[in-house]
Amino acid sequence: MARLVLSLDGQVLAEYNMSKERYTVGRLPDNDIRIDNPAVSGHHALVINILNDSFLEDLNSTNGTYVNGKIIKKHALQDDDVITVGHHTLRFVDGEGDEPADEFEKTMVISSRDAARMAVPPPPPPPPQAAGAGAGMGPQGAFANGALPKAKLQVLSGQFAGRELELVKTLTTLGRPGVQVAAITRRADGFYIVHVESGTEGDFPQVNGAPIGPQARKLHDNDVVQLAGVKMGFFVN
């Protein structure tokens, strides 16, 4: 369970377990966390706990609420954040280590009333773009570079024979629209060729003389790809 550790001049004064949804911080006696000091406003700040996350909001205090030295109005609390109100500090400890964290659990429903209980004005219209859709996927994301194999195509026939194309992108489109188009996708385990479109239904690219069909086909070193009448060799570097 998350908790707040109240200190003054390095001396711990009290610890508060975040066992309920809202904790007010202020000078007046009706606060959950009361700090009786003239530098603290009557109702200074508010901590809201939702599921495993905690949020801090300044309640228009006279002297402001600071997190790690920066003044804030609203802030999503993270482990070890130090909140300053007046001369006192509240250190936030998220207690995540207490429970096993499986962030990708099944979707659950919570009542929107829970979310609505947060003491904040109705939301402004959200920005049109994705709200962090899939952001932070990190380096394991589909198109992360890294230790992927390197490969190239070399044209073997026609007027461009000898020309090379390094396959550095995650998706490389080849061919001529209206005639035959294919794409080469680079995945963790290698390169695949996929049919995209052709002028004639069912006219698929060929690998080593055999049509690949509608499925993705993995490419191996020295494979010969034939597309829109042009032959290309596939070579792993």
Place this chain on the structure above:
Amino acid sequence: MRHKGKFRCVGVTDTGRVRDHNEDTFGTDANIGLVVLADGMGGYKAGEVASGITVRTIMGLVKDAVDREDLGQRDEETGLTRPAILLRDAIQRANKIINQTAKTQANCEGMGTTVVAGLFFDDKLTIAHVGDSRLYRMRDGRLEQVTQDHSLLQELVARGFYTPEEAGRASAKNYVTRALGVDQAVEVEITELPVLKDDVYLLCSDGLSDMVEDDDIQLTISTFGANLETLAKQLVMLSNDNGGRDNISIVLVKVLESFPAQRRVIDRLLGMFA
């Protein structure tokens, strides 16, 4: 209203690499321009019961209505279009059925589902959604998320606690704040937008949007946009390559031609004198 030949629709659903069964359901009807996708949740098999009821109910009710009424009317009191009212009412009907089923069948207790549905009519798309299943639009090579999730995370972003970038790293990804089946009534969000020829619309469950970044979805659509079947397969493959931690469902609609409504003769005549 018949839309034969105006759209190409493709749907796929995949269990992913972690779950042992698939709780998603989708439905498409290119003739009337209707697409529906639902991501169910609940123990045992209840998730697919909920998403299945939802897709069947919406497909059935909307098709009946499209066959027998004029969708060009607008409700005088609320200003809502007929497609908006049809989708909303059908979703609310599905909600009641799921809620009732959950109460009366022991192994369906607590089941629920998200839904996103789109109805194409008169060069417009009407979208109704509940929960975190999404609709994206690809136009001129740019992907745009049209629906906003009804999720805790999205609410926190809207309230200013997180920036969208921080939200991607946040822990509370998988809490939806609205779902079908949970309560007697459900609030349905409606969005309407004009449609252009060559637009591609993507409906998906969070098994895609949580696993694949928007930029990667955009690149994949621009590469494979000419071939919806392959595009759908590639998107599923990307989700699975990234871990496939949830069921993945994808519905794609490509607009081949504009589809203005046929005005009734009497309206056209009146229009001449207006």
